[in-house]
Amino acid sequence: ETAVFQTPNYHVTQVGNEVSFNCKQTLGHDTMYWYKQDSKKLLKIMFSYNNKQLIVNETVPRRFSPQSSDKAHLNLRIKSVEPEDSAVYLCASSYLGGTETLYFGSGTRLTVL
Amino acid sequence: GDSVTQTEGLVTLTEGLPVMLNCTYQTIYSNPFLFWYVQHLNESPRLLLKSFTDNKRTEHQGFHATLHKSSSSFHLQKSSAQLSDSALYYCALSANSGTYQRFGTGTKLQVVP
Numbered sequence: 001e002t003a004v005f006q007t008p009n010y011h012v013t014q015v016g017n018e019v020s021f022n023c024k025q026t027l028g029h030d031t032m033y034w035y036k037q038d039s040k041k042l043l044k045i046m047f048s049y050n051n052k053q054l055i056v057n058e059t060v061p062r063r064f065s066p067q068s069s070d071k072a073h074l075n076l077r078i079k080s081v082e083p084e085d086s087a088v089y090l091c092a093s094s095y096l097g098g099t100e101t102l103y104f105g106s107g108t109r110l111t112v113l
Numbered sequence: 114g115d116s117v118t119q120t121e122g123l124v125t126l127t128e129g130l131p132v133m134l135n136c137t138y139q140t141i142y143s144n145p146f147l148f149w150y151v152q153h154l155n156e157s158p159r160l161l162l163k164s165f166t167d168n169k170r171t172e173h174q175g176f177h178a179t180l181h182k183s184s185s186s187f188h189l190q191k192s193s194a195q196l197s198d199s200a201l202y203y204c205a206l207s208a209n210s211g212t213y214q215r216f217g218t219g220t221k222l223q224v225v226p
Contacts (some may be wrong), residue, residue, distance in 0.1 A: 033213060039203060043158070043216040058211050090157060098207030098214050099146040099165065104157035 001024045006105035007092050013081055014113050021076045021108045029103070031055075031096045034066060037088040037107070047061030047102040049074055050096050078110075086112045115208045117217035125223045132176075132191040134137045134220045136204030139185065147180050147187035148205040148214060158203060161189075194224045 004025045004055040025032060033056075034046040051096055054066065063082075067075045077087060088107045089090035094100040120135040138145060146165045150158040162173040164180045164187065171178055176191045187204060201221050205214040 021187075035216075041219050041221075043203060043219065045215065056115050061216040068226045098209065101148075101160045101163065102150075102214060104159065106157055 002028075004091055004093050004105035006089075006108050007011065008108060010029070010109045010111075012111045012113065015083060016080050019078050019081055019110065021089055021091075023074045023076075023105055025072055025080050025091075025093040025103070025105075027093055027103055029093040029095055030058075031094050031100075032068070033092045033094075033102070034074065035090040035092060035104075036078050037090055038062075039087070041066070043090070045075075048083050081112045083112050086110055115142075115206055115215055117206045117215055117216035119202050119204050120137065120220045121218070123221045123223060125225060126194045128196055128224055129193050132189070132194045132198065132222065134188045134189040134204075134222065136178075136217060137191065138187065138204075138206045139224050140152050140206060140208035142208040143182075145180075145182075146207040147178075148188050148207070149176070149178060149187075150205060150216075151200040152204040152219075154200070157200075160214055161202070194222075198222060198223050199224045203219075210224065 006023045031050045033048045049068045051071045052068045063079045090107045091105040092102040116139045124205040148163040151161045152158040162171045164171040167182045204217040207214045
């Protein structure tokens, strides 16, 4: 099956903890993204990687750090989570270029208590 | 910077009536790409349709939209709403190839019997 796969589906943690989310795509794309969808359903770009290289880094707190081992994998680590980090984190992939269709994973819902 | 403005909040329609969800954009680039994504409940966003050609109608799954550069608009339309069209609809802009897609705030469409 070709798609974008995210783990975990849900994660509940306490303020100050560190969390990591994983994303893998089997679509053969060369670009991957992390988007944040908040409680109001606003969908905002956080990071974009092309062939393991960071190409977009929007205004995101420094506690967020993406990690890419190859063009098919993009992980997200959050050091010392804050309550405002509660959201759905959507991983997506595409061919390079903002003109290409984005394919989203099922998302990771983070709840920070 | 680039921005996307959509019909605010919730649009409630009776089944069978026409659908029109507004999307306007701002960009300094002359060749924008516009997208509509649909997100059904408990699912991820997926592409509905996209366009980069001025004044050309694009259709998919009964929906259509036309990019009008003169008015910076890309409204989503459908002649007859169905209950299954109830979902969250995002308009997105890619203003420069190689960058990411910027999403509007989303419009929730609720179709009632």
